[in-house]
Amino acid sequence: MSYFLNSILVLAIASGIVSSILCGSEALKRYVSYFLSLIMLVVLLTPLFKIFSSFDSIKEYIKDFSHSIKTEEIIDNSNTLIVNTTSERVCEGIKELVIAKFGFDENDVYITLELDEYDISAIKIRCVNVVLTNKASWSDTDKVKEYLDKTVGCQINVTRR
DSSP: OHHHHHHHHHHHHHHHHHHHHTTTOHHHHHHHHHHHHHHHHHHHHHHHHHHHHHHHHHHHHHHHHHHHSOHHHHHHHHHHHHHHHHHHHHHHHHHHHHHHHHOOOGGGEEEEEEEEOSSTTSOEEEEEEEEEOGGGGGSOHHHHHHHHHHHHOSEEEEEEO
């Protein structure tokens, strides 16, 4: 910036000196004044030329930056995270329902889901798989299945291990 101001100041002083030296010849003074005005215009427009020439480097920087971000990979990772989190929360909720209804021990009930992930905005549960172990395996699986059929409303598989 100081270089720019120095250029304008030097040009203005040089212009004044040249104009005062040539003050006798009016025709010559007009041409010199015109020439110095053109030079002053170029000096004044120099920062604009630098700004416009820097646009290309800015465009390249943005282009390189945008290529470094793999948006599809980010979207896929976030979709996977959404599906996994949803699945875990639903499994926890169903497990709590089964434990509360039948009085099973928390370690005796395992829940897994089969999800329809076609539309990420509306994840649907295709099937709930319930595995009963230890003391819970002695209970009536039909009652557990009947209860979850009414509660969840999708295909239910109850097995003993």
